[in-house]
Amino acid sequence: MIHPHTRLVAIDSVVGNGVVATRRIPRGTITWVLDELDRPLTGTEMNAMPSCYDKLIDLWTFRDGRGHRVLCWDTGRNLNHSCEPNCGGSEFWFEVALRDIEPGEQLTNDYATLYMRPSEDFACRCGSPLCRGAASHEQVPIVVAAIQKQLQLALSELTLVPQPLSGLLRADWLERARELVASNLVAASVDAVVAVGE
Amino acid sequence: MIHPCSELRFISPEVGYGVFATQDIPRGTFLWVLDYFDRILTPAEVGALQPQLRTIADRYSYQAADGNFVFCWDFGRYMNHSCEPTSRGVGDAFEVAIRDVAAGEELTSEYGTLNLLTPMTCYCGAPSCRGTIRRDDAARHFEQWDEQTRTAFALSHTVPQPLLPFAKLGARDLPLMDALQAGRATWVPSSRDFHIVDVPEEVLFASGHGAP
Ligand SMILES: [Zn+2]
Ligand SMILES: [Zn+2]
Numbered sequence: 001m002i003h004p005h006t007r008l009v010a011i012d013s014v015v016g017n018g019v020v021a022t023r024r025i026p027r028g029t030i031t032w033v034l035d036e037l038d039r040p041l042t043g044t045e046m047n048a049m050p051s052c053y054d055k056l057i058d059l060w061t062f063r064d065g066r067g068h069r070v071l072c073w074d075t076g077r078n079l080n081h082s083c084e085p086n087c088g089g090s091e092f093w094f095e096v097a098l099r100d101i102e103p104g105e106q107l108t109n110d111y112a113t114l115y116m117r118p119s120e121d122f123a124c125r126c127g128s129p130l131c132r133g134a135a136s137h138e139q140v141p142i143v144v145a146a147i148q149k150q151l152q153l154a155l156s157e158l159t160l161v162p163q164p165l166s167g168l169l170r171a172d173w174l175e176r177a178r179e180l181v182a183s184n185l186v187a188a189s190v191d192a193v194v195a196v197g198e
Numbered sequence: 199m200i201h202p203c204s205e206l207r208f209i210s211p212e213v214g215y216g217v218f219a220t221q222d223i224p225r226g227t228f229l230w231v232l233d234y235f236d237r238i239l240t241p242a243e244v245g246a247l248q249p250q251l252r253t254i255a256d257r258y259s260y261q262a263a264d265g266n267f268v269f270c271w272d273f274g275r276y277m278n279h280s281c282e283p284t285s286r287g288v289g290d291a292f293e294v295a296i297r298d299v300a301a302g303e304e305l306t307s308e309y310g311t312l313n314l315l316t317p318m319t320c321y322c323g324a325p326s327c328r329g330t331i332r333r334d335d336a337a338r339h340f341e342q343w344d345e346q347t348r349t350a351f352a353l354s355h356t357v358p359q360p361l362l363p364f365a366k367l368g369a370r371d372l373p374l375m376d377a378l379q380a381g382r383a384t385w386v387p388s389s390r391d392f393h394i395v396d397v398p399e400e401v402l403f404a405s406g407h408g409a410p
Contacts, residue, residue, distance in 0.1 A: 039237050052363045058329045
């Protein structure tokens, strides 16, 4: 479930829709949690779908690192890419604000942290001063390592800010996330998954 | 999956959202189909949902003829009820437009076939409004409903059906699809047969709707 202080807005004809903050969301806020209405699609389920679903799967789901493509039931599926994202951590099954997000600002992910594959490289027009121009699977290790530092800081501030999604966060997920960032295992696991093509 | 020529609009704080046609859509068109992305929840799964999610599931899911609950992944879940709806359910996977729908008109369906857990007060404003919508309404109204559905479905092979490739067909949909392909749709399953007599206990107890 996406943070309640957000809404879906039309960005422009190229990007389509995006999710923006309706109030200030401080760093360390949990911005999204995988919940029981989100649907992890298994390989078997996806194979049973007619080929007209291929595009929908690419458009609306993300990889969770466990072999699933997760379809969010709410606007969690509308987050756009940025080379300078303000949210991260989907590999923990929840996301956290990496910096303060101002009202009207889009919530973004770096798609390179979402188990990107070689066939999924794309030209980026995110507009960030740090824009890589083309988002490529080859950048994954660098991107993941950089985000890991931001995640560590954000996770350390979890108890300092209001957490409207805390009722959905499982304690063992939080524990796991803290262990992963502390031991640099995030980069390793993403690397491994990308290397073997999942 | 909701018809591509539709959009979500906010109606009012009381009603919430509704789905509206963005183009004219002819009678016989499938306005919604059950698809492979829609989430199917067993009664036990609904009963075990975390409270925030349970509230959402109660409001936006319906109970299908097999007893499971369907939570639509797209804004099809915001379709409101009307006692004179634009579409009726046919088979397990389809809502068929029972009249021509004009651009700008709200797409509505009949909750009387969706196995409501609790009766719903209706403010649809239709001349034939039933006032209260109940779980067993189909048992009383099926003849009229089935007639409308049959007439509309007979036109289904004559109009564009953008949703058809996405439909996840149930057992009761196969004869419908055969009839559609042959261009002779004279029979539809009765809406009466989609009524479930038993309310699943797992769901009721967890929601506080019933005893103990
Ligand atoms: Zn960029
Ligand atoms: Zn009514």
